[in-house]
Amino acid sequence: MLVLVAPGQGAQTPGFLTPWLDLPGVEDRLREWSAAIDLDLVHYGTNADADEIRDTAVAQPLLVASALLSARQLFATAEDVNRLVGAAAGHSVGELAAAALTGVLPDAAALELVRKRGLAMAEAAAVTETGMSALLGGEPEVVLPHLEKLGLTPANVNGAGQIVAAGTAEQLAALAEDKPEGTRRVVALKVAGAFHTHHMAPAVTVLEEAARELTVADPHTPYVSNKDGAVVTTGEDVVRRLVGQVANPVRWDLCMETFKELGVTAIIELAPGGTLVGIAKRALPGVKTLALKTPADLDAARDLIAEHATDAATPAASPAE
Numbered sequence: 001m002l003v004l005v006a007p008g009q010g011a012q013t014p015g016f017l018t019p020w021l022d023l024p025g026v027e028d029r030l031r032e033w034s035a036a037i038d039l040d041l042v043h044y045g046t047n048a049d050a051d052e053i054r055d056t057a058v059a060q061p062l063l064v065a066s067a068l069l070s071a072r073q074l075f076a077t078a079e080d081v082n083r084l085v086g087a088a089a090g091h092s093v094g095e096l097a098a099a100a101l102t103g104v105l106p107d108a109a110a111l112e113l114v115r116k117r118g119l120a121m122a123e124a125a126a127v128t129e130t131g132m133s134a135l136l137g138g139e140p141e142v143v144l145p146h147l148e149k150l151g152l153t154p155a156n157v158n159g160a161g162q163i164v165a166a167g168t169a170e171q172l173a174a175l176a177e178d179k180p181e182g183t184r185r186v187v188a189l190k191v192a193g194a195f196h197t198h199h200m201a202p203a204v205t206v207l208e209e210a211a212r213e214l215t216v217a218d219p220h221t222p223y224v225s226n227k228d229g230a231v232v233t234t235g236e237d238v239v240r241r242l243v244g245q246v247a248n249p250v251r252w253d254l255c256m257e258t259f260k261e262l263g264v265t266a267i268i269e270l271a272p273g274g275t276l277v278g279i280a281k282r283a284l285p286g287v288k289t290l291a292l293k294t295p296a297d298l299d300a301a302r303d304l305i306a307e308h309a310t311d312a313a314t315p316a317a318s319p320a321e
Contacts, residue, residue: 009059009195020045050190056121067271068107098223109215121195122192152175153198159253160283167197201247
């Protein structure tokens with residue numbers, strides 16, 4: 001059983017979209033989306049430096065666009081996704097890509113919503129200097145009380161010995177100086193705010209208003225939610241969870257538990273892949289994984305689909321033109 005996952009903020013690196021633009025139709029699609037959301041995705045995906053793409057208002061649409069572009073090279077239609085994919089999920093902003101891939105939102109609507117999300121979260125983050133740091137190693141029963149003592153929020157509980165703390169710059173500095181017992185490292189993340197905490201409450205209000213304008217459909221493929229790892233069956237519930245998600249913790253550990261319960265045998269992480277596959281290798285031993293980083297990975301991804309898809313009687317789609 002194949003699970004498709006989309007990465008969250010921090011996965012972007014300078015120039016990561018450059019090789020994808022060599023594929024037929026990709027640059028045209030990216031320019032069309034750029035015009036629709038008033039953001040030059042081609043520039044930010046190819047020529048922008050690390051500081052430019054760290055900007056929340058840029059990073060979030062860029063990541064959703066890249067996940068969708070890479071997915072459409074493997075699954076040209078909704079029928080392909082429904083036939084070949086057993087479940088889909090995204091980490092944080094990656095949930096917007098998962099919503100599009102499971103048919104809850106059209107691609108263009110997902111990009112318009114993520115553009116509003118990124119701008120609203122950037123505005124909320126500008127009120128106070130905040131950020132996020134990943135804690136590698138350590139047991140939750142030790143790490144979580146330590147974060148509470150420092151006033152930090154466990155914004156991402158990722159499983160496999162990784163919890164991401166979020167809070168003010170001062171709180172994160174205190175964490176760097178005073179790691180929980182058993183934690184190997186504390187790594188500052190390439191994000192510009194304390195996402196998935198109370199600091200993002202103003203962005204929830206903006207997204208609630210934006211959600212009222214959306215036309216949604218029920219997912220045609222099981223959609224696994226960051227909120228609690230549940231398989232969500234209605235489009236309205238997916239969107240409601242997407243709105244509240246910006247100010248609530250990401251429970252990726254529970255998503256992976258659901259993958260396991262569903263019988264996952266392979267995971268493909270869409271571009272720019274790597275982070276979620278790394279977690280899965282530790283948390284889901286025996287599950288085959290593949291990170292889509294460049295178009296050079298597409299053939300291996302198609303082979304994995306042929307071997308592990310829910311219905312692999314027909315090979316994965318040819319690249320979308």
